[in-house]
Amino acid sequence: LSCVLSVSADSLHEDFRIAGCSDSDGEDMYALDGEEIWYADFTNKKGVEPQPSFIDHMTYEEGTYENAEAQLQICREELKKYRKAMKDIPVEQDPPSSPIVYSRDDVELGEN
Secondary structure (H helix, E strand, O other): OOOOOOOOOOOOOOOEEEEEEOOOOOEEEEEEEEEEEEEEEOOOOOOEEOOOOOOOOOOOOOOHHHHHHHHHHHHHHHHHHHHHHOOOOOOOOOOOOOOOOOOOOOOOOOOO
């Protein structure tokens, strides 16, 4: 037997991560409440914590940058697989279902 007295979905903070890659570049970034708190600097091979001095500094674990590098390599391998799989798929070129006509002059509703 179990019972739930109350449930709340209110959140105090919003945690966000962006990760991606291309042949020549990569991105791995963490943010909290819309503020960037950590990102991988793949050029200088280190993690950067661009937090302002007036907040309590948050530090990421040892190995976070190394994990970002590993994820970047996985991303690039997956990118190669997707490109190979998508190479022979023809691009759809369906014409519009009805012609689209644009007026030369600005038009306002209700005016002649």
